[in-house]
Amino acid sequence: MDTLQAADTGIWTRAFSNRRNDLITDEVIAKLPQESQAGLRQFSVERLMAYGVHHADAVELRARVAFGERWQTVATNLAEECLAPPPGEIAPPSAVTRANRLYRASALIRMSQMMMLTNTDERYDIYRRAAQLYAEAAAITDDRFRREIDTRAGPVALWRYPAKTDKALARVIVIGGVEGWAMDFSEMGTTLSALGMEAILIDQPGQGETRMVLGTYLRRNWLDAYRDVIDVFEHEESLPLATVGLSMGGSFAIHLAANEPRILACCDNGGTSLPIGAKTMPVPYQRITAHCGDVGEAEVDAIWQTVKPVDPENPVRCPLLIVHGELDPLISKMDATHLFNSAASTDKTMAIYSDGDHCLYNHSDDKHALIGDWLTSRLTRA
Numbered sequence: 266m267d268t269l270q271a272a273d274t275g276i277w278t279r280a281f282s283n284r285r286n287d288l289i290t291d292e293v294i295a296k297l298p299q300e301s302q303a304g305l306r307q308f309s310v311e312r313l314m315a316y317g318v319h320h321a322d323a324v325e326l327r328a329r330v331a332f333g334e335r336w337q338t339v340a341t342n343l344a345e346e347c348l349a350p351p352p353g354e355i356a357p358p359s360a361v362t363r364a365n366r367l368y369r370a371s372a373l374i375r376m377s378q379m380m381m382l383t384n385t386d387e388r389y390d391i392y393r394r395a396a397q398l399y400a401e402a403a404a405i406t407d408d409r410f411r412r413e414i415d416t417r418a419g420p421v422a423l424w425r426y427p428a429k430t431d432k433a434l435a436r437v438i439v440i441g442g443v444e445g446w447a448m449d450f451s452e453m454g455t456t457l458s459a460l461g462m463e464a465i466l467i468d469q470p471g472q473g474e475t476r477m478v479l480g481t482y483l484r485r486n487w488l489d490a491y492r493d494v495i496d497v498f499e500h501e502e503s504l505p506l507a508t509v510g511l512s513m514g515g516s517f518a519i520h521l522a523a524n525e526p527r528i529l530a531c532c533d534n535g536g537t538s539l540p541i542g543a544k545t546m547p548v549p550y551q552r553i554t555a556h557c558g559d560v561g562e563a564e565v566d567a568i569w570q571t572v573k574p575v576d577p578e579n580p581v582r583c584p585l586l587i588v589h590g591e592l593d594p595l596i597s598k599m600d601a602t603h604l605f606n607s608a609a610s611t612d613k614t615m616a617i618y619s620d621g622d623h624c625l626y627n628h629s630d631d632k633h634a635l636i637g638d639w640l641t642s643r644l645t646r647a
Contacts, residue, residue: 590621
């Protein structure tokens with residue numbers, strides 16, 4: 266995509282591929298390299314947007330990949346164009362538009378490393394740049410604040426979204442999954458903040474900035490990281506506490522809620538009830554290995570199997586909401602229902618969207634409203 270300008274007329278054109286995403290058929294995808302096939306099959310326009318990629322960028326990324334360009338190259342180029350000033354200084358950017366472009370660029374840079382399955386210096390450098398761009402934007406919008414907390418599991422990075430009310434009614438810890446992490450779920454943070462809750466979007470050990478910037482990997486003592494983070498925030502201000510887990514984060518959220526009595530409500534959106542390991546993960550095994558760093562396969566399995574969303578000896582008992590998309594290609598309705606039936610909560614609800622995909626990426630507004638209102642009602646009662 267190039268920007269062209271006729272200097273003598275003052276007319277400029279920003280050129281796009283003009284390729285329609287509805288032409289990206291299975292037949293087109295099947296002719297592409299494996300990496301491009303994986304990117305297009307895994308990341309719909311809706312999912313890209315749920316991770317912070319704006320609509321025009323998401324459409325352009327998919328279209329250019331479908332017609333032969335590399336995923337990482339296109340995402341990086343689009344990010345650079347977001348950061349470039351308008352040609353000929355058509356108008357100086359304001360702080361508001363500058364922040365918008367920084368957030369967009371950060372999301373695209375994060376997306377550029379999404380097809381990388383292993384830990385490499387290149388991947389870590391890419392993620393650090395995405396984090397820097399995000400922090401620059403946050404310094405302008407002044408509505409979220411990065412924080413590092415030392416825990417027994419290692420240093421942990423998180424983003425805190427203060428409640429947009431005089432007094433926060435509750436605190437909510439939001440946990441991402443195998444691929445989507447704290448910066449990716451800004452919309453969840455802003456929704457909870459607007460509803461009067463303090464949102465803590467955390468990169469647990471093995472995720473996002475905690476892994477790629479601070480070097481903290483997932484270990485068997487991952488639960489200690491959450492307990493230490495909760496201790497720090499409770500020491501500063503005690504508030505009713507809940508947790509929300511997205512994708513595999515839902516499995517962590519339920520296990521955490523079952524083992525931490527300070528958590529008064531829990532929401533799972535896309536977690537699995539299955540034991541997590543090499544034979545059961547619905548994503549490439551390399552991705553979960555990367556969370557654990559340089560350890561052997563046996564230890565990777567041992568680490569992930571400490572996550573027990575279904576534990577007959579210690580089931581979750583606090584109010585529970587499970588939000589499920591019936592067309593989810595990763596988590597079946599049977600799997601989600603097993604999570605629901607296994608909970609010992611007397612107050613539990615399962616909300617199913619008949620055409621919902623994984624994590625309801627195609628119903629983001631409804632999902633955020635549902636989860637936010639449910640949390641408000643349960644935590645106010647608590």
